[in-house]
Amino acid sequence: MRAIRVLCEVAVHGSFSAAAEALGLTQSAVSQHVAGLERQTGLPLVERGTRPLALTDAGHALVRHGRAIAARLDSAEQDLAEIAGRRGRRLRFGSFPTALTTFVPAALARLRSRQPATALTVVDDHLQGLLPRLTDGELDLAVIYDHEVLAGSTRFDGGRVHLFDDTFQAVLPRGHRAAAGDRTVELTDLAEEAWVGGRPGSAWFTIVRHSCRAIGFDPRVSLTSDDYRAVQAFVAAGLGVAVIPGLAVARAPAGVEVRRLRVGAPVRRISVAYPDSAYQPPVVREMITILEGVTQRLRGVPRAARRPA
Template sequence: MLDVRRLRLLCDLARLQTIAAVAAAHTYTPSAVSQQLSALEREAGVPLLERTGRRVALTAAGRLLVQHAEVVLAALERTGAALAAVRTGVSGELRIGAFPSAIRTLLTPALVTLGEQHAALDLMVTELDPAEVPAALLDRRLDVGLIQDYDVVPLDVDQGLDSVPLLDEAVHLAVGSPAPTTPRDSGTLRDFRDADWILATPGTLCHTATLQICRSSGFTPKARHRIDDFGTVLALVAAGQGVAVVPQLATGRTPEGVRLLPLPTRRRTRAAFRQGAAGHPAVAAFLSALPQTDPTTSPSRG
């Protein structure tokens, strides 16, 4: 009989690539993870890992087992959701991960609704960049989270996750007025190739998207400031400190003196959760409480 906890470790190794990373995700020691994976190999009766010095890789049998293990783990998630559904009312802890502008515009009204309708539900929100949410869900540090992608940075959702669409919004270049560029400003992105740019922290989705948007126009932006909060970004743009790429959701509190130039890309937001968890009462209640928002027609929301 294959141990489910060990199957989860094997799936995490396929995702995280190193035993050290798996150990950190589970607060185990690397030697403990290695021992559990060796025990799983004995249970399976075939080699699952190829070890070369300190490096490990999955064998063909290991990759096959991961595929089947993902199905097993999703079935267990559905089972847990079904058991939770037979309880009276929606209760327990729901851990939510989201980015700041969504916390202000989407989550706050949802939290109020959930609090009014399900007083026994214990809600905990953690601010996370969308790029960090999938790992937090798979590591079971979150129950639901908001993930994103841009046309220029498509998202390949892990097979252990499911998601539902939430928003599809326009993306703008925020510039000061007058714009910090050449007098002959035609409003195209290349006109701002020599401007100072306000970029997000490297490694975040917004930073990656801005780089890709600029590179598609033939230049790499010159960073003057690195700011992750869009409210602060727009204040700096208004103060003449640079230009920045901002999504529609962040423009509801645009200061005077900031112009928004449309860019030929869009950003999509989805609510994600572990595969099989959609039927969990708390997850279902959360998804139902999210407001139906169309940022393309409601620019006042921010």
């Protein structure tokens, strides 16, 4: 593992000398570690002579697995040290952006007030980045979302606790005909409109497109962005209509009308997820309870006492 850690640092820094400085080793020691790994694997791991130093395919594969193993070992060391009382608690917490700008700050503040000595790290990442970090042991806990159409990309073998359902809403230019009178609209009312959508592969717009197709039309996208502020700015400028997650319209800008959808509204399930383990650090259990409490009003139902499954 020591040699694999060395190779991981070489991958980060792009040279033996920079990796040696980061690790507090000599350049010769770094070179020997890498050469030893190459003898063990029977494969070249670095392309010598390149600047910055590049990894071979075998090197990239070993680094990918090595980082996951190193993260797991680090988590094991942390858990054992906490149990023995030799180290303070830590929480490596991840979340997708719209949760970070809505309910997550209140949850983090509540944790800090209850456990001020906990070392807190917050990672802002998209769904596609959070799940691998959980699987590899880089995060202790993450707020994620899922939907049936994303089943292939949101598979996760750890545990999760459902927090609430985030119902998407229509965002229309001010004065739009569909926004007149009633506070709700039909998704089919927008079938012939120009849409502001997400970029190819966008998780949120994959959900929207799935819901539109389920009722018989495919949105005609004229502009794309995965920044909800940009999406709403385009709508405010009269460049199209959009359907975006409810969390994203919490602070809708001037120039747009937000309407609930009567039938066929897309819904994403918001959960807090954690690596599968028989041992769950106390701070992880505490944060799950806090998140349930903070999001109680978003569920619209009385909070049920339950343990993570």
